[in-house]
Amino acid sequence: MPRWLKGTTVCPWSTRAAFLADKEGTRMKELRSLLAGTVAIQARFLALRLESALPKILASVPAEKREYIHRNFYRVAAEPLGMYALVDYVNFKGEGILLSERYNGEGWGLLQVLEGMGSGSALREFSDAAMRVLTHRVVNAPSSRDEGRWLPGWKNRVRTYADGL
Numbered sequence: 001m002p003r004w005l006k007g008t009t010v011c012p013w014s015t016r017a018a019f020l021a022d023k024e025g026t027r028m029k030e031l032r033s034l035l036a037g038t039v040a041i042q043a044r045f046l047a048l049r050l051e052s053a054l055p056k057i058l059a060s061v062p063a064e065k066r067e068y069i070h071r072n073f074y075r076v077a078a079e080p081l082g083m084y085a086l087v088d089y090v091n092f093k094g095e096g097i098l099l100s101e102r103y104n105g106e107g108w109g110l111l112q113v114l115e116g117m118g119s120g121s122a123l124r125e126f127s128d129a130a131m132r133v134l135t136h137r138v139v140n141a142p143s144s145r146d147e148g149r150w151l152p153g154w155k156n157r158v159r160t161y162a163d164g165l
Contacts, residue, residue, distance in 0.1 A: 103140035
């Protein structure tokens, strides 16, 4: 771990412009080296997050919803890109069970995506549900957050779940 990063609890760059300006700087080179050298650890962290997500999600919903959510989770997981979609989404937007993952009472996490799936192709349903959930997030977000600026990128990201990388 680079010395300048130890104990840091905030982003070392104060703005996106400062981050981009440091592209070839010493700190950025050290950060790239750290990330490249810990890929296996990062992947394990992402997998563990997903592994712990489903039990938390199921515990947070009424009993009558659990089978539907469980079934949709494993329908997606069984697809060739399914684990990628599940791991990416839960690490991207969370489980959807915390109050901090809600605007106007509506969540945007993995729970809400699994709830919003239909009975068609699992990855297409997952991707489409994620787009709807994220669109609702933007609609429900406080206008001061201007989350609409991120929606095109979010949609591009979740489109890869069904269309491939």
